[in-house]
Amino acid sequence: MTTVGSSLRRKPGRARRFQSERVKPGGASWQHRLRRDWPLLLMTLPVIVLLGVFHYFPTLGNVIAFQDYSPYDGIRGSEFIGFANFHRMFAEPAFWSALWNTLAITAFQLVFYFPVPIFLALLLNSVLSVRIRTLVQGVVYLPHFFSWVLVVSLFQQMIGGAGLLAQSLRSHGFEAADLMTRPDSFIVLVTAQAIWKDAGWGMIVFLAALSTINPALYEAAAADGANRWRRMWHITLPGLRPVIVLLLILRLGDALTVGFEQFILQRSAVGGGAAEVLDTYVYYQGLLVGDFGYGAAAGLLKGLVGLVLVLAANRFAHLIGEQGVYSRS
């Protein structure tokens, strides 16, 4: 990693070390490097401290998953009960229901949400006018920056029981259902919300990938008589393949996470039967019911399985010859 840049960094008086390091990269003693690099370390310190306190330290706190934790006794005072919390969890139908809901929503969104940004990007990329392209991008990126509270509020005003749709249906003499509180169509509702909020933004990566495809390929293909659809099939889609695989893998690795805020906001309206996902289950069991150890056990299991899924998905990506996410560079 020692490049010309770093060795030139040497002060003039230390010319000899400069020489030796160039010959043998990384050969400089760590004391010397500390004297040289302490300002950089100092700059990194605040972030490392914050991550330590609010990320790594709480991660250790997961030991309460193996305890009959009580806030009054604390971690040190609470009794260790081995895997009892996990045994209880596996015997709990509500846990399996939350797991099932999570996986069902993930699968549903893979089919109905995942392709939307790709289609949008292909469509927008074929628009010739730069002005229209910028305008559409500006509009469809916007909802990504809205909070879930806002998105749910807007959906409620549009298709909820007192919303615009119901309002106009009623005024024309139809019966209006409240689409925001129906458990059986909840999976469609959350997917629609996710598409409305993030599909436009998801396009940005595909647009970037499209812009890296060499236009000469299209011209050559056209000269060889390939029509629009054949050019898309043989040039555009192969160009997008790495990004598609990457995002697909990321999504699969994240299969146990479908979003927390979106579900906690609508759980009371729809009911725990359809709207309970793993994250909300952890929150309800752990913090609202006050069963900290049990909630932490559910959270820990989710975290560990998620970790295995991500690593497996990444390994799989390497196997099929794609770059994957966590490459070694």
Place this chain on the structure above:
Amino acid sequence: MTTQQAPVRRKPQPPTAVPPRATRRRTEEETGRPVWEEEPSFFGRLSKPVVLGLVVLIVAFPLYVVVVTSLSSTEAVTRAGGLVIVPRELTVAAYVQLLSGGVVTRALMISTLITVIGTFLSLAITVLAAYGLSRPGSLFHRPLLFVVLLTFLFGPGIIPSYLVVNALGLIDSYSSLILPTAVSAFNLIVMRSFFMGIPGELIDSARIDGAGEFAVLTRIVMPLSRAVVAVVGLFYAVGYWNAFFNALLYINDNNKWPLQMVLRTYIVQASPLPTGAGGISSVGLGLDPAPTLAIKMAIVVIAIVPVLVIYPFIQKHFTKGVIIGAVKG
């Protein structure tokens, strides 16, 4: 959907033989379409604007309705039977009422303060750490980078995080809305990638002129990185402004609620605003027991407006900032 067409004739025609405009193929200068590309079929020419228009409409229409309703008088809302589509009798009464003190005013101030302070803090430590980790060959930069990247793989879980924040005595304090989410590893990596793309020669030349690390960062790196700082700043600001989960977990005192919590209670749950012990009540807000729809929609608009205001300034930098993170990160 088959639009098989005859291969494009590429031989330039003599100027005298230009056919009448209706049948002449328009030139590249006129359409932006490369000469080798077929002209779209009638269907293609028709469907593209329709689909794009529909997409834009789906995003923009709810926002339009909400804004118009918030600006409508009580009579206009009553006449429309709910949400208003055609603006008539516009008034800013709802906003005057909301912003003249009371729950929403206070929540707005809290959210603004948290967003400003939080964004400033996050941006500062992110820039520092991104630079600290971006110098090739510096001491410990690999293990420290690993510490940052590892946070992508494993989250600490809701309950241990809560316990740590609780143990630090941050429950019901505003710093609980800032510190736990102050560092985003994603933003840090985006910024670091950008810094690493700055030519080493520039940095070296500054160093030869006697600049220390901090001077290099503020005089060379920062001025070259306005785009990525703007985008990361927007990401942080939007994150703080939209944060709802933190407040749900850590803020029990509803006098300290940020705007998103008020929005959730008031719009999503449709409960009356909290009449806290702190002297704030819905009487102070001047609301009758059943507040008007205009007021509800005005709260929604107040939550959107800051995003709408910053957004256009940052939008042009999106592709740069996000793509670096997505492709290189």
